[in-house]
Amino acid sequence: MxxxxxxxxxxxxxxxxxxxxxxxxxxxxxxxxxxxxxxxxxxxxxxxxxxxxxxxxxxxxxxxxxxxxxxxxxxxxxxxxxxxxxxxxxxxxxxxxxxxxxxxxxxxxxxxxxxxxxxxxxxxxxxxxxxxxxxxxxxxxxxxxxxxxxxxxxxxxxxxxxxxxxxxxxxxxxxxxxxxxxxxAASERLAEATGYAHRVAGAAPQGSPLHLLPLYVRAERYRRGGGRDAALDLHWVAEDASREARRALVTWFESSVPEQRSPQDLNHLAHALWGALSFPDAARVFDAIGPYYTPVPWAYRAPDGGRAMEVFLQARTRSRAASHDPE
CATH class of the missing domain: 1.25.40 (Serine Threonine Protein Phosphatase 5, Tetratricopeptide repeat)
Known part of the structure; x- marks a missing residue:
């Protein structure tokens, strides 16, 4: 790591x-x-x-x-x-x-x-x-x-x-x-995709990466809504967002084989946990990511989409600092 x-x-x-x-x-x-x-x-x-x-x-x-x-x-x-x-x-x-x-x-x-x-x-x-x-x-x-x-x-x-x-x-x-x-879907609501993602995640076996599907839909909904800057906002700290992130952590990250975790899934989970202010848990996922970051979803949090890496680094630093494990 x-x-x-x-x-x-x-x-x-x-x-x-x-x-x-x-x-x-x-x-x-x-x-x-x-x-x-x-x-x-x-x-x-x-x-x-x-x-x-x-x-x-x-x-x-x-x-x-x-x-x-x-x-x-x-x-x-x-x-x-x-x-x-x-x-x-x-x-x-x-x-x-x-x-x-x-x-x-x-x-x-x-x-x-x-x-x-x-x-x-x-x-x-x-x-x-x-x-x-x-x-x-x-x-x-x-x-x-x-x-x-x-x-x-x-x-x-x-x-x-x-x-x-x-x-x-x-x-x-x-x-x-x-x-x-x-x-x-014509708007940012993506109600059908949201419902489908929760249905699939609810039926997927323990350790399946499909437990992260709601996190992907939430990120897409955020992107369609225009996004924000790198600051945390209510879209990610809402109770349902925090619940989705925590559930993905337990049912996928803590139940899967490390070799089967894709960089995309790890980055989406780290992003969701960071956004939900679950910094110690996010730090664990950042450690599993290692050097293999993916621009999405971090680009959605940058004003112009071109500072994805900077947002990733800020999130990683904040999460590790909050977990009393400085870089």
Whole structure:
């Protein structure tokens, strides 16, 4: 644990040193380390996480295409091809690229191919679920399936069920469902996403990262509401916010295996505990974060979003000082 006052850095691999090594090779245009890493990845939670991070790094190159051309029968290469296609489609949509619709269709085709080639894998279904947020008018039948509860709107519930059938409580699948619900919300209230997040967190097993889902929705609600400066405010010290942070600490942080904690989840929990003035508990989470900070959600607390690291450092210093453990 990094308890010194060194400035952190953003590293999508976090504490996963094997993933970090594969990313370095991938960025140099080489895919052999990526193949070896995925061959050694046996658990779905890690497979989902690693393929997501690798795809984000590979989306700007043809390295996965080269791998698939060299090994066309490779199932991992086929899944990664779908992952990269989805990442490109989502980026094109955010940027308003003229080929956004074309890339969307290509990504859907690649994801369906991956689902056929890897029938037990949840990731192709997570990919299809990711694309649902692009269908703002719900033109596709698979994006307007009746919800399992009357309080929730029609959506890609069948795609979520397919992912959940293969890997129950898959973290990314439920985050992608929340992102779909964000697109249906016109204001900062996000009532449907909030209700869904609490429903999932309430049903998730002990130690599941889905216990943090309400913290993500709260941060998004805060962002949509315009945010504040780095000062603490009532949005985070309210009783329900404090309760959410404390519950996530107990049901996830204190009940999970350290190696399975993602940097994003750790940063969201530290942020929520700091905001709730639970400084000693926040200090424990900051110690687990070590040097691997993530800009979100700290950027939401900065006036212009560009001082995320400074907000992180202020929060870490304040939390450690309050826990009588100075840097």
């Amino acid at each position: 990094a308890r010194e006052g060194a400035r952190p850095s953003y590293d999508p691999a976090g504490h996963d040193s094997a993933l970090r090594a594969a990313l370095q090779e991938l960025r140099a245009g080489r895919w052999m380390s990526m193949r070896g890493l995925l061959d050694d990845t046996a658990q779905w939670w890690q497979w989902t996480q690693r393929t997501q991070v690798l795809a984000a790094a590979a989306a700007g190159s043809d390295v996965v295409r080269a791998w698939l051309a060299e090994e066309p029968s490779s199932v991992p290469a086929t899944v990664m091809h779908g992952r990269v296609a989805v990442e490109r489609a989502l980026r094109a949509h955010r940027e308003g690229h003229r080929r956004a619709h074309e890339l969307w269709i290509e990504a859907w085709d690649a994801s369906r191919t991956a689902a056929d080639r890897a029938p037990a894998d949840p990731v192709p279904w997570v990919c299809l679920l990711s694309l649902a947020q692009l269908d703002r008018q719900l033109l596709w039948d698979e994006h307007r399936v009746a919800a399992p509860e009357p309080t929730l709107p029609p959506g890609p519930w069948g795609l979520l069920a397919e992912a959940d059938r293969r890997d129950p409580y898959n973290r990314e699948a439920h985050h992608r469902m929340v992102q779909f619900l964000y697109t249906r």
